[in-house]
Amino acid sequence: MIQLIDLHKEYKTKKGMVLGVDRVNLTIRKGDIFGIVGYSGAGKSSVLRCINLLEKPTSGKVVVDGVDLTSLSKEELRVARQKIGMIFQHFHLITSKTVFENVAFALKAAGKPPSLIDKRVTELLQLVGLADKAEHYPAQLSGGQKQRVGIARALANDPQVLLCDEPTSALDPTTTQSILSLLRDINKTLGLTIVLITHEMEVVKDLCHHVAIMQDGKIIEEGSVYEIFANPVQPLTREFIANTLEFKLPRKLWDKLDPAGKVVKVLFRDEAAEQAIIYDMLKASGIKANILHGKIEYIGDKPLGTFIMEVTGEPLEIDNALQYLVDRSCGVEVVDRVE
Ligand SMILES: Nc1ncnc2c1ncn2[C@@H]1O[C@H](COP(=O)(O)OP(=O)(O)OP(=O)(O)O)[C@@H](O)[C@H]1O
Ligand SMILES: [Mg+2]
Structure with missing residues (x-):
């Protein structure tokens, strides 16, 4: 379970303070697929990056499975982070390394022995359907294949949580569907909690169990995906679902x-x-x-x-x-x- 308690993030910039996250309180259940939607600049990535402390909160707590990550030492945090995988819109693969090496890198960084690394990478590449691409370089892969490498790498150390920052925004609709089904399978078979940022309500509808809508650093509405679609309260939520559900008569x-x-x-x-x-x-x-x-x-x-x-x-x-x-x-x- 993930709990964000009064999570607040301000960025110091040359031009002054910029608000990223405004006192967010949120509980994400174990095994959930939780969507976060909102327009650009709403604070979605800031919240996500605070969950693994990639971004240090200005104040507030991030509690994952009962442990407040903000209270950990550097070394304790390094270990705790292995249980939180992350994937990105633009994949963030190492271009000079093969697919195999990209995935192996995450295991090496966690101090796993070479004998285990070979076996685990092979397993992971099979899981994401890339067993035949082990020796390829990222430049030789399609967008969907690159994201599969990203997923394999994120799963390397058996995380309990997978954070996804717009994982399908750079992909075409068919590839998006195949990545969404991979995420759905992983959630089911591994019991992984998934937190996913998207600006597409279609993705929320297809994949997520719960969803939060963000605006100006705040969560303005949240609930089960069904409730949000059946009974949206805030104007912004209505606007988001309008594209998928509303219909205007000619x-x-x-x-x-x-x-x-x-x-x-x-x-x-x-x-x-x-x-x-x-x-x-x-x-x-x-x-x-x-x-x-x-x-x-x-x-x-x-x-x-x-x-x-x-x-x-x-x-x-x-x-x-x-x-x-x-x-x-x-x-x-x-x-x-x-x-
Ligand atoms: N490293 C940073 N330094 C300064 N300001 C930042 C930084 N990261 C984010 N911000 C600011 O914080 C606010 C929230 O940004 P964030 O990236 O979390 O939004 P987002 O909802 O993910 O947007 P997008 O959909 O464009 O990715 C914005 O005003 C942004 O300019
Ligand atoms: Mg973002």
Whole structure:
């Protein structure tokens, strides 16, 4: 488990103090895949780099598995850091060393004997699917292969935590998917806790269990990925998920709608997404519904349905019908004309 307690980071620069992290409190459970999202400069990398003390916090504590890293001596910290692996957007491989040597380097640095190093590197390269690339140099690899080397190197000393700073931002969508599935497998098979920075909510939706949204050094909202997608509270969170979940009706469609009707967006959560609620509502009321858009997302195997429909009929009957949806634990929002 990782606990950040009142974590604060200020950078001293020639132009004065720059705030990186503003009194963040956060708990990340063991075995979790925890996403951190936010715009550039929000403080995501600062938080991540404070977790392994690559960046020394100005104040506050970083507790990993019950040990406050900020209280350790240099030598104790060096050992503790071996249990925290890290991968980067631009891979940070040593260009003059082969794939094998890049991975072996992490084991050498940890003082492992040569006999063990050979065996372990072979194992790791197999795990990340690069057994046949051991003697290649980084320049001879694709971006996805380079990131696999980064992952093998990060896993060399059997860490409990893997910190990932935008690991797929430099990769194309297909390669991104293959790296995400590798991370998912590692999390499952090794029980590794993963903390992952991304600016893509799609990545959060595909991979993470929990997510925090950062702005100006602060965490402004956090929760399970399903809750954040189903019930975002902060405007910035809504903005982030807008690209993946929101849908704007085309102007032409608005022009065709009955001005006496209402356009409503209905959100079906959990079991509600699997029941014939719209059918039940129409049967119980005298209104008509015309579905304009519909989609069911699966977030961690749980369905989240969004439907936009035009409802027409007596105003009182419409109100009753919408209340019926609310009573069946659906979210209902009347949509204004947006273009
Ligand atoms: N080494 C540093 N020296 C001075 N200021 C820094 C340093 N590192 C980060 N900052 C500042 O701290 C703030 C947070 O930066 P950080 O790199 O953590 O953001 P980020 O969310 O990771 O952004 P990005 O998405 O661009 O990577 C920014 O204002 C940044 O300029
Ligand atoms: Mg960053």
